[in-house]
Amino acid sequence: xxxxxxxxxxxxxxxxxxxxxxxxxxxxxxxxxxxxxxxxxxxxxxxxxxxxxxxxxxxxxxxxxxxxxxxxxxxxxxxxxxxxxxxxxxxxxxxxxxxxxxxxxxxxxxxxxxxxxxxxxxxxxxxxxxxxxxxxxxxxxxxxxxxxxxxxxxxxxxxxxxxxxxxxxxxxxxxxxxxxxxxxxxxxxxxxxxxxxxxxxxxxxxxxxxxxxxxxxxxxxxxxxxxxxxxxxxxxxxxxxxxxxxxxxxxxxxxxxxxxxxxxxxxxxxxxxxxxxxxxxxxxxxxxxxxxxxxxxxxxxxxxxxxxxxxxxxxxxxxxxxxxxxxxxxxxxxxxxxxxxxxxxxxxxxxxxxxxxxxxxxxxxxxxxxxxxxxxxxxxxxxxxxxxxxxxxxxxxxxxxxxxxxxxxxxxxxxxxxxxxxxx
Numbered sequence: 001x002x003x004x005x006x007x008x009x010x011x012x013x014x015x016x017x018x019x020x021x022x023x024x025x026x027x028x029x030x031x032x033x034x035x036x037x038x039x040x041x042x043x044x045x046x047x048x049x050x051x052x053x054x055x056x057x058x059x060x061x062x063x064x065x066x067x068x069x070x071x072x073x074x075x076x077x078x079x080x081x082x083x084x085x086x087x088x089x090x091x092x093x094x095x096x097x098x099x100x101x102x103x104x105x106x107x108x109x110x111x112x113x114x115x116x117x118x119x120x121x122x123x124x125x126x127x128x129x130x131x132x133x134x135x136x137x138x139x140x141x142x143x144x145x146x147x148x149x150x151x152x153x154x155x156x157x158x159x160x161x162x163x164x165x166x167x168x169x170x171x172x173x174x175x176x177x178x179x180x181x182x183x184x185x186x187x188x189x190x191x192x193x194x195x196x197x198x199x200x201x202x203x204x205x206x207x208x209x210x211x212x213x214x215x216x217x218x219x220x221x222x223x224x225x226x227x228x229x230x231x232x233x234x235x236x237x238x239x240x241x242x243x244x245x246x247x248x249x250x251x252x253x254x255x256x257x258x259x260x261x262x263x264x265x266x267x268x269x270x271x272x273x274x275x276x277x278x279x280x281x282x283x284x285x286x287x288x289x290x291x292x293x294x295x296x297x298x299x300x301x302x303x304x305x306x307x308x309x310x311x312x313x314x315x316x317x318x319x320x321x322x323x324x325x326x327x328x329x330x331x332x333x334x335x336x337x338x339x340x341x342x343x344x345x346x347x348x349x350x351x352x353x354x355x356x357x358x359x360x361x362x363x364x365x366x367x368x369x370x371x372x373x374x375x376x377x378x379x380x381x382x383x384x385x386x387x388x389x390x391x392x393x394x395x396x397x398x399x400x401x402x403x404x405x406x407x408x409x410x411x412x413x414x415x416x417x418x419x420x421x422x423x424x
Contacts, residue, residue, distance in 0.1 A: 040121050041382045045072060047111040048381050054113075054235040075388035084387045085133030089155050091394045092134070096151040097363035098142060099134070099390060100158045100375040102331075105272060106171040111380050113234035114208045116201075116272040118380045120171040124178070125383040130157055131179050138182040138287065139329055142364055143355035146373070151366040159183040160357060160375065162293055162331055163198060164191075167271045169279050173288070182287035186331035186357075189318035190295040193276040197267060198297055199251060200241060205266045206258055207237040215240070216261065218254060221247070245334060248298045277322055284323055291329035292316045292353070299334050301341040308344055313351040328354040335359035337372070337413050345371045345408065361393050361414050367402015372411075374403075 049068055056064045078084045092098060105117020130136075135156040145152045159176065161168050164187040176183050191198065207215070207227070215225040215236050221243040225236035244251050259265045267273065275283070283290050292315035294300065300308045312330065319327045330348055332340060335358040348356045348371050355370045362374035376393050378386040396414055403411050 040119075040125075041384075044111050044119065044122060044380065044382050045385070047113075048379060048385075050231065051113060051234065054231055055238050071388070072385065075385045078388060078391075079384035084384070084391055085129065088387060088391045088394060089133045091391065091398055092155040092363065095363060095365060095394070095398045096154050097365040097394065097397070098137070098152045098154065098156040098158070099363055099394070100139065100142065100160060100357055100373060102357070102359060102375045102377045103159070103161050103172070104163050105165045106167050107272075108171060113230050114204055114237070115380065116204075116268065117165065117167060118378075120175060122380055122382060122386070123172065124175045126378055126386045127159070127175065127179050127181060129383040129387055131181070136179070136181045138289070139184045139291075139355070139357075140289070142373070143329065143370060146355070146364065146366070146368055146370045149366065152364050160186060160291075160331065162186045163188060163297075164274045164280070164283075164293070165271070166273055166275050166279060169275065169282055170271055173282075176288070180287075182289075184289045184291050184329055185283045186291045186293035186329075187280065187315075187319060188274065188293045188295065188297045188333075189315040189322075191274040191297075192280055192318070192322065194274070197273060199244070199255060201268050201272065202255060202265060203241060203244070203258075204237060205268055206255070206262050207233050207240070209266055210236075210262055212261070215258070218243075221254075245299060246302055248302050280319075280322060284325065289329070290319060290323060290327060291331060292319055292327055293331045294333050297333045299339045300332060300344040300347075301339050305343055305347070309347050309351075312344070312347045316351055316353070330356040332356060332358055335375075336415060337408065337411060340372060340408060342408055345369075360411075362397040362400065362412075363394050365400070365402060367404050369403045372403060372408065 049065070052068060053061050053064060075084070078087070103118055103123065106120045106123060107115055107117050108120050109115060111119050135153060137153045137156045137158050139158045139160060142152045142158055159181055161172060161183060164185055168185060188198065210227050210233060213226065213228055215227055217223040217225070222239050225239060227233045227236050244254065247254065280290065294311040295315045295318065296311065298311060300311060303311065316327050330353040332344070337358065337360045340358065355373060357373045357375045359377055360374050361376050364373050368374070376390055379389065393414065400412055
Protein backbone atom coordinates (compact mmCIF):
# COMPACT_ATOMS: atom_id res chain seq x y z
CA UNK A 1 0.00 0.00 0.00
CA UNK A 2 1.28 3.46 -0.78
CA UNK A 3 0.39 6.58 1.09
CA UNK A 4 -1.01 9.28 -1.14
CA UNK A 5 -0.29 12.04 1.36
CA UNK A 6 2.27 14.58 0.14
CA UNK A 7 4.22 14.53 3.39
CA UNK A 8 4.80 10.78 3.25
CA UNK A 9 6.91 9.00 0.65
CA UNK A 10 6.19 10.19 -2.88
CA UNK A 11 4.57 7.55 -5.06
CA UNK A 12 7.72 6.63 -6.97
CA UNK A 13 9.70 6.41 -3.71
CA UNK A 14 7.07 4.06 -2.30
CA UNK A 15 7.11 1.91 -5.43
CA UNK A 16 10.90 1.75 -5.33
CA UNK A 17 10.76 0.69 -1.67
CA UNK A 18 8.23 -2.01 -2.53
CA UNK A 19 10.41 -3.30 -5.37
CA UNK A 20 13.56 -3.29 -3.25
CA UNK A 21 12.01 -5.15 -0.35
CA UNK A 22 9.82 -7.60 -2.21
CA UNK A 23 6.65 -5.63 -1.60
CA UNK A 24 6.07 -5.77 -5.31
CA UNK A 25 2.60 -4.36 -5.56
CA UNK A 26 1.00 -1.13 -4.47
CA UNK A 27 -2.20 -2.20 -2.75
CA UNK A 28 -4.89 0.44 -2.61
CA UNK A 29 -8.02 -1.64 -2.83
CA UNK A 30 -10.46 -1.61 0.09
CA UNK A 31 -8.49 1.16 1.85
CA UNK A 32 -9.70 4.57 0.82
CA UNK A 33 -7.87 7.55 2.31
CA UNK A 34 -9.64 9.85 4.72
CA UNK A 35 -10.80 13.05 3.07
CA UNK A 36 -10.74 16.34 4.85
CA UNK A 37 -10.09 17.24 8.46
CA UNK A 38 -13.72 17.06 9.59
CA UNK A 39 -14.17 13.75 7.80
CA UNK A 40 -11.08 12.37 9.50
CA UNK A 41 -12.23 13.50 12.93
CA UNK A 42 -15.75 12.13 12.55
CA UNK A 43 -14.63 8.79 11.14
CA UNK A 44 -11.97 8.33 13.84
CA UNK A 45 -14.36 9.18 16.67
CA UNK A 46 -17.12 6.99 15.31
CA UNK A 47 -14.78 4.01 15.01
CA UNK A 48 -13.24 4.68 18.43
CA UNK A 49 -16.72 4.57 19.97
CA UNK A 50 -17.72 1.43 18.08
CA UNK A 51 -14.52 -0.37 19.03
CA UNK A 52 -14.77 0.65 22.68
CA UNK A 53 -18.36 -0.55 22.96
CA UNK A 54 -17.42 -3.96 21.54
CA UNK A 55 -14.72 -4.26 24.22
CA UNK A 56 -17.14 -4.00 27.15
CA UNK A 57 -19.82 -6.42 28.21
CA UNK A 58 -23.32 -5.72 26.76
CA UNK A 59 -24.76 -4.76 30.14
CA UNK A 60 -22.22 -1.96 30.54
CA UNK A 61 -22.39 -0.48 27.07
CA UNK A 62 -24.87 2.31 27.80
CA UNK A 63 -22.77 3.58 30.70
CA UNK A 64 -19.62 3.29 28.58
CA UNK A 65 -21.33 5.27 25.80
CA UNK A 66 -22.24 8.14 28.13
CA UNK A 67 -18.74 8.27 29.66
CA UNK A 68 -17.17 8.29 26.23
CA UNK A 69 -19.40 11.13 25.02
CA UNK A 70 -18.53 13.18 28.12
CA UNK A 71 -14.84 12.59 27.43
CA UNK A 72 -15.21 13.69 23.81
CA UNK A 73 -17.04 16.87 24.83
CA UNK A 74 -14.55 17.79 27.58
CA UNK A 75 -11.60 17.15 25.28
CA UNK A 76 -13.13 19.26 22.51
CA UNK A 77 -13.84 22.20 24.85
CA UNK A 78 -10.30 22.28 26.28
CA UNK A 79 -8.71 21.87 22.87
CA UNK A 80 -10.86 24.58 21.26
CA UNK A 81 -9.96 26.95 24.10
CA UNK A 82 -6.26 26.31 23.51
CA UNK A 83 -5.84 24.84 27.00
CA UNK A 84 -4.94 21.17 26.48
CA UNK A 85 -1.35 21.67 25.38
CA UNK A 86 -0.71 24.42 27.94
CA UNK A 87 -2.10 22.29 30.78
CA UNK A 88 -0.12 19.24 29.64
CA UNK A 89 3.12 21.21 29.55
CA UNK A 90 2.44 22.84 32.92
CA UNK A 91 1.58 19.49 34.53
CA UNK A 92 4.82 17.93 33.29
CA UNK A 93 6.87 20.96 34.36
CA UNK A 94 5.37 20.90 37.84
CA UNK A 95 6.13 17.19 38.20
CA UNK A 96 9.58 17.46 36.57
CA UNK A 97 8.39 14.69 34.27
CA UNK A 98 8.26 13.64 30.63
CA UNK A 99 6.33 11.19 28.46
CA UNK A 100 7.30 8.12 26.47
CA UNK A 101 4.76 7.37 23.74
CA UNK A 102 4.21 3.91 22.27
CA UNK A 103 2.68 2.99 18.91
CA UNK A 104 2.47 -0.26 16.97
CA UNK A 105 1.47 -0.51 13.30
CA UNK A 106 0.51 2.36 11.00
CA UNK A 107 -1.67 2.53 7.90
CA UNK A 108 -2.96 5.06 5.39
CA UNK A 109 -6.43 3.53 5.72
CA UNK A 110 -9.35 4.94 7.65
CA UNK A 111 -9.72 3.51 11.19
CA UNK A 112 -11.64 0.23 11.24
CA UNK A 113 -12.30 -2.73 13.49
CA UNK A 114 -9.41 -4.70 12.02
CA UNK A 115 -6.99 -1.89 11.23
CA UNK A 116 -3.36 -3.09 11.31
CA UNK A 117 -2.44 0.02 13.28
CA UNK A 118 -2.99 3.74 13.73
CA UNK A 119 -4.19 5.83 10.81
CA UNK A 120 -1.08 7.77 9.85
CA UNK A 121 -3.20 10.93 9.61
CA UNK A 122 -3.96 10.58 13.32
CA UNK A 123 -0.31 9.92 14.18
CA UNK A 124 0.79 12.97 12.18
CA UNK A 125 -1.77 15.24 13.85
CA UNK A 126 -0.89 13.95 17.32
CA UNK A 127 2.85 14.47 16.81
CA UNK A 128 2.35 17.87 15.19
CA UNK A 129 0.32 19.03 18.19
CA UNK A 130 2.79 17.68 20.75
CA UNK A 131 5.78 19.32 19.05
CA UNK A 132 4.04 22.68 19.47
CA UNK A 133 3.90 22.29 23.24
CA UNK A 134 6.61 19.81 24.28
CA UNK A 135 10.22 19.16 23.33
CA UNK A 136 10.95 16.00 21.39
CA UNK A 137 13.83 13.90 22.77
CA UNK A 138 15.23 10.43 22.25
CA UNK A 139 14.63 7.48 24.54
CA UNK A 140 18.38 7.51 25.18
CA UNK A 141 18.22 10.98 26.75
CA UNK A 142 15.49 9.87 29.14
CA UNK A 143 17.24 6.60 30.01
CA UNK A 144 20.57 8.27 30.77
CA UNK A 145 18.96 10.87 33.05
CA UNK A 146 16.95 8.27 35.00
CA UNK A 147 20.02 6.02 35.31
CA UNK A 148 22.00 8.91 36.83
CA UNK A 149 19.19 9.55 39.33
CA UNK A 150 18.32 12.88 37.70
CA UNK A 151 15.06 14.30 36.43
CA UNK A 152 14.44 13.41 32.78
CA UNK A 153 14.17 16.22 30.19
CA UNK A 154 11.21 18.13 31.60
CA UNK A 155 8.07 18.67 29.50
CA UNK A 156 9.38 16.49 26.68
CA UNK A 157 8.32 13.33 24.90
CA UNK A 158 10.01 10.37 23.24
CA UNK A 159 8.45 8.13 20.58
CA UNK A 160 8.64 4.35 20.31
CA UNK A 161 7.09 1.73 18.02
CA UNK A 162 6.63 -1.94 18.94
CA UNK A 163 6.64 -5.09 16.79
CA UNK A 164 8.70 -3.83 13.86
CA UNK A 165 6.07 -3.75 11.14
CA UNK A 166 7.04 -2.84 7.59
CA UNK A 167 4.30 -0.21 7.59
CA UNK A 168 6.37 1.76 10.11
CA UNK A 169 9.01 2.27 7.41
CA UNK A 170 6.48 3.16 4.72
CA UNK A 171 4.25 5.49 6.75
CA UNK A 172 5.72 6.36 10.18
CA UNK A 173 9.32 7.18 9.31
CA UNK A 174 8.39 9.92 6.80
CA UNK A 175 6.17 11.58 9.43
CA UNK A 176 8.92 11.36 12.04
CA UNK A 177 11.34 12.94 9.57
CA UNK A 178 8.80 15.66 8.81
CA UNK A 179 8.87 16.80 12.45
CA UNK A 180 12.51 15.83 13.14
CA UNK A 181 11.44 13.39 15.85
CA UNK A 182 13.81 10.59 16.94
CA UNK A 183 12.26 7.19 17.59
CA UNK A 184 13.09 3.70 18.81
CA UNK A 185 11.67 0.63 17.04
CA UNK A 186 11.36 -2.48 19.22
CA UNK A 187 11.75 -5.74 17.30
CA UNK A 188 10.68 -9.36 17.99
CA UNK A 189 13.99 -10.62 16.66
CA UNK A 190 13.07 -14.19 15.67
CA UNK A 191 10.40 -12.85 13.31
CA UNK A 192 12.68 -10.49 11.37
CA UNK A 193 12.77 -11.79 7.81
CA UNK A 194 10.77 -14.86 8.85
CA UNK A 195 7.76 -16.47 7.20
CA UNK A 196 6.15 -16.48 10.66
CA UNK A 197 3.88 -13.70 11.85
CA UNK A 198 3.06 -12.36 15.29
CA UNK A 199 0.32 -14.54 16.71
CA UNK A 200 -1.93 -11.50 17.16
CA UNK A 201 -1.59 -10.72 13.44
CA UNK A 202 -2.43 -14.32 12.55
CA UNK A 203 -5.48 -14.25 14.84
CA UNK A 204 -6.67 -10.95 13.39
CA UNK A 205 -6.57 -12.34 9.85
CA UNK A 206 -8.30 -15.58 10.90
CA UNK A 207 -11.22 -13.80 12.56
CA UNK A 208 -11.46 -11.02 9.97
CA UNK A 209 -11.92 -13.59 7.20
CA UNK A 210 -14.06 -16.00 9.25
CA UNK A 211 -16.91 -17.35 7.12
CA UNK A 212 -19.04 -19.17 9.69
CA UNK A 213 -21.77 -17.72 11.88
CA UNK A 214 -19.93 -18.64 15.09
CA UNK A 215 -16.42 -19.35 16.37
CA UNK A 216 -16.23 -22.52 18.48
CA UNK A 217 -15.71 -22.05 22.20
CA UNK A 218 -12.71 -23.32 24.16
CA UNK A 219 -13.56 -24.54 27.68
CA UNK A 220 -12.18 -22.24 30.33
CA UNK A 221 -11.22 -19.53 27.83
CA UNK A 222 -14.27 -18.39 25.85
CA UNK A 223 -17.79 -19.59 24.93
CA UNK A 224 -19.28 -19.98 21.46
CA UNK A 225 -18.85 -16.55 19.86
CA UNK A 226 -21.16 -15.11 17.17
CA UNK A 227 -19.55 -13.68 14.02
CA UNK A 228 -22.56 -12.47 12.06
CA UNK A 229 -21.11 -9.07 11.12
CA UNK A 230 -17.88 -7.09 11.39
CA UNK A 231 -18.70 -5.74 14.86
CA UNK A 232 -19.37 -9.19 16.31
CA UNK A 233 -16.25 -10.55 14.60
CA UNK A 234 -14.22 -7.82 16.28
CA UNK A 235 -15.79 -8.60 19.67
CA UNK A 236 -14.86 -12.26 19.14
CA UNK A 237 -11.33 -11.32 18.11
CA UNK A 238 -10.89 -9.14 21.20
CA UNK A 239 -12.24 -11.84 23.52
CA UNK A 240 -9.96 -14.51 22.03
CA UNK A 241 -6.91 -12.22 22.00
CA UNK A 242 -7.26 -11.39 25.69
CA UNK A 243 -7.73 -15.07 26.57
CA UNK A 244 -4.71 -16.24 24.56
CA UNK A 245 -2.27 -13.69 25.96
CA UNK A 246 -1.61 -15.89 28.99
CA UNK A 247 -1.72 -19.23 27.13
CA UNK A 248 1.85 -19.48 25.83
CA UNK A 249 1.86 -23.26 26.20
CA UNK A 250 -1.45 -23.84 24.39
CA UNK A 251 -1.72 -20.82 22.11
CA UNK A 252 -0.32 -22.32 18.92
CA UNK A 253 -2.41 -25.47 19.28
CA UNK A 254 -5.58 -23.39 19.71
CA UNK A 255 -4.71 -21.14 16.76
CA UNK A 256 -4.03 -24.20 14.60
CA UNK A 257 -7.48 -25.57 15.44
CA UNK A 258 -9.11 -22.27 14.52
CA UNK A 259 -7.12 -22.15 11.28
CA UNK A 260 -8.29 -25.66 10.42
CA UNK A 261 -11.90 -24.55 10.93
CA UNK A 262 -11.24 -21.49 8.75
CA UNK A 263 -9.59 -23.42 5.94
CA UNK A 264 -6.02 -22.46 6.76
CA UNK A 265 -3.96 -19.43 7.73
CA UNK A 266 -3.92 -16.26 5.65
CA UNK A 267 -0.86 -14.10 6.10
CA UNK A 268 -1.30 -10.34 6.58
CA UNK A 269 -0.45 -8.07 3.63
CA UNK A 270 3.30 -7.59 3.19
CA UNK A 271 3.32 -4.11 4.71
CA UNK A 272 1.66 -5.44 7.87
CA UNK A 273 4.34 -8.08 8.53
CA UNK A 274 7.55 -7.77 10.53
CA UNK A 275 10.39 -6.22 8.53
CA UNK A 276 13.23 -8.12 6.88
CA UNK A 277 16.95 -7.45 7.50
CA UNK A 278 17.21 -4.66 4.88
CA UNK A 279 14.42 -2.57 6.37
CA UNK A 280 15.67 -3.36 9.86
CA UNK A 281 18.88 -1.54 8.97
CA UNK A 282 16.80 1.35 7.62
CA UNK A 283 15.36 1.71 11.11
CA UNK A 284 18.81 2.41 12.55
CA UNK A 285 19.58 5.47 10.41
CA UNK A 286 19.83 8.61 12.53
CA UNK A 287 17.83 9.75 14.43
CA UNK A 288 16.30 6.28 14.75
CA UNK A 289 17.40 3.30 16.83
CA UNK A 290 16.35 -0.32 17.21
CA UNK A 291 15.59 -2.01 20.53
CA UNK A 292 14.75 -5.58 21.51
CA UNK A 293 11.21 -6.85 22.08
CA UNK A 294 11.99 -10.49 22.97
CA UNK A 295 12.43 -13.15 20.29
CA UNK A 296 8.85 -14.41 19.82
CA UNK A 297 6.71 -11.97 21.89
CA UNK A 298 5.58 -14.09 24.88
CA UNK A 299 4.47 -12.60 28.19
CA UNK A 300 7.77 -13.11 29.97
CA UNK A 301 6.43 -13.52 33.51
CA UNK A 302 4.57 -16.67 32.39
CA UNK A 303 7.81 -18.40 31.32
CA UNK A 304 10.32 -20.41 33.29
CA UNK A 305 13.43 -18.31 34.09
CA UNK A 306 15.65 -20.03 31.53
CA UNK A 307 13.05 -19.62 28.78
CA UNK A 308 12.63 -15.96 29.71
CA UNK A 309 16.40 -15.51 29.65
CA UNK A 310 16.55 -17.00 26.15
CA UNK A 311 13.87 -14.55 24.98
CA UNK A 312 15.48 -11.50 26.60
CA UNK A 313 19.17 -12.14 26.01
CA UNK A 314 18.60 -13.93 22.71
CA UNK A 315 16.70 -10.98 21.24
CA UNK A 316 19.61 -8.65 21.86
CA UNK A 317 22.14 -11.09 20.42
CA UNK A 318 19.98 -11.71 17.33
CA UNK A 319 19.65 -8.01 16.59
CA UNK A 320 23.29 -7.19 17.27
CA UNK A 321 24.32 -9.95 14.88
CA UNK A 322 22.04 -8.58 12.15
CA UNK A 323 22.90 -4.92 12.70
CA UNK A 324 26.54 -5.21 13.79
CA UNK A 325 25.98 -2.53 16.43
CA UNK A 326 24.91 -2.45 20.09
CA UNK A 327 21.24 -2.86 21.02
CA UNK A 328 20.68 -1.15 24.36
CA UNK A 329 16.94 -0.84 25.00
CA UNK A 330 14.18 -3.37 25.65
CA UNK A 331 10.36 -3.33 25.55
CA UNK A 332 8.38 -5.95 27.48
CA UNK A 333 5.81 -7.81 25.35
CA UNK A 334 2.33 -6.76 26.48
CA UNK A 335 4.17 -4.88 29.18
CA UNK A 336 1.71 -4.08 31.97
CA UNK A 337 3.05 -4.28 35.54
CA UNK A 338 1.25 -7.63 36.11
CA UNK A 339 3.17 -8.97 33.09
CA UNK A 340 6.49 -8.21 34.81
CA UNK A 341 8.19 -9.87 37.73
CA UNK A 342 11.33 -9.30 39.77
CA UNK A 343 12.86 -12.20 37.85
CA UNK A 344 12.16 -10.73 34.41
CA UNK A 345 13.54 -7.34 35.45
CA UNK A 346 16.66 -9.02 36.84
CA UNK A 347 17.12 -10.93 33.58
CA UNK A 348 16.82 -7.69 31.61
CA UNK A 349 19.52 -6.14 33.81
CA UNK A 350 21.77 -9.19 33.44
CA UNK A 351 21.39 -9.04 29.66
CA UNK A 352 23.00 -5.59 29.79
CA UNK A 353 20.15 -3.39 28.63
CA UNK A 354 20.33 0.33 29.34
CA UNK A 355 16.58 0.66 29.94
CA UNK A 356 13.29 -1.18 29.47
CA UNK A 357 9.84 0.24 28.77
CA UNK A 358 6.43 -1.06 29.80
CA UNK A 359 2.91 -0.26 28.62
CA UNK A 360 1.91 0.84 32.12
CA UNK A 361 0.58 4.38 31.55
CA UNK A 362 2.07 7.37 33.28
CA UNK A 363 4.96 9.79 33.14
CA UNK A 364 8.68 9.28 33.69
CA UNK A 365 10.24 11.14 36.60
CA UNK A 366 13.28 11.17 38.85
CA UNK A 367 13.53 8.02 40.94
CA UNK A 368 11.76 5.80 38.40
CA UNK A 369 13.03 2.34 37.59
CA UNK A 370 15.09 2.36 34.38
CA UNK A 371 14.08 -1.28 33.87
CA UNK A 372 10.32 -0.56 34.07
CA UNK A 373 9.71 2.88 32.58
CA UNK A 374 6.08 3.90 32.11
CA UNK A 375 4.80 4.53 28.61
CA UNK A 376 1.54 5.97 27.25
CA UNK A 377 -0.12 4.40 24.20
CA UNK A 378 -2.14 7.09 22.37
CA UNK A 379 -5.37 5.89 20.83
CA UNK A 380 -6.14 5.80 17.13
CA UNK A 381 -8.02 9.07 17.57
CA UNK A 382 -7.73 12.75 16.55
CA UNK A 383 -5.14 14.96 18.24
CA UNK A 384 -7.68 16.78 20.43
CA UNK A 385 -8.68 13.51 22.11
CA UNK A 386 -5.23 11.90 22.24
CA UNK A 387 -3.71 15.00 23.87
CA UNK A 388 -6.55 15.13 26.41
CA UNK A 389 -5.92 11.48 27.33
CA UNK A 390 -2.20 12.26 27.80
CA UNK A 391 -3.15 15.21 30.00
CA UNK A 392 -5.38 12.95 32.11
CA UNK A 393 -2.52 10.45 32.53
CA UNK A 394 -0.03 13.16 33.46
CA UNK A 395 -2.48 14.78 35.91
CA UNK A 396 -3.22 11.47 37.65
CA UNK A 397 0.52 10.82 37.89
CA UNK A 398 1.56 14.28 39.06
CA UNK A 399 2.20 13.44 42.73
CA UNK A 400 3.52 9.91 42.33
CA UNK A 401 6.84 9.17 43.99
CA UNK A 402 9.55 7.48 41.95
CA UNK A 403 8.83 3.82 41.27
CA UNK A 404 12.12 2.67 42.80
CA UNK A 405 10.64 3.56 46.21
CA UNK A 406 8.24 0.62 45.87
CA UNK A 407 8.52 -3.10 45.13
CA UNK A 408 7.30 -4.01 41.66
CA UNK A 409 4.05 -5.52 42.95
CA UNK A 410 3.13 -2.39 44.93
CA UNK A 411 3.69 0.28 42.31
CA UNK A 412 0.75 2.52 41.42
CA UNK A 413 -1.18 1.31 38.39
CA UNK A 414 -3.75 3.39 36.54
CA UNK A 415 -5.08 0.42 34.58
CA UNK A 416 -8.40 -0.91 35.80
CA UNK A 417 -9.42 -4.50 35.18
CA UNK A 418 -10.66 -4.86 31.62
CA UNK A 419 -14.42 -4.52 31.38
CA UNK A 420 -13.81 -6.17 28.04
CA UNK A 421 -13.53 -9.62 29.54
CA UNK A 422 -17.16 -10.32 28.74
CA UNK A 423 -18.87 -12.70 31.11
CA UNK A 424 -19.54 -16.19 29.75
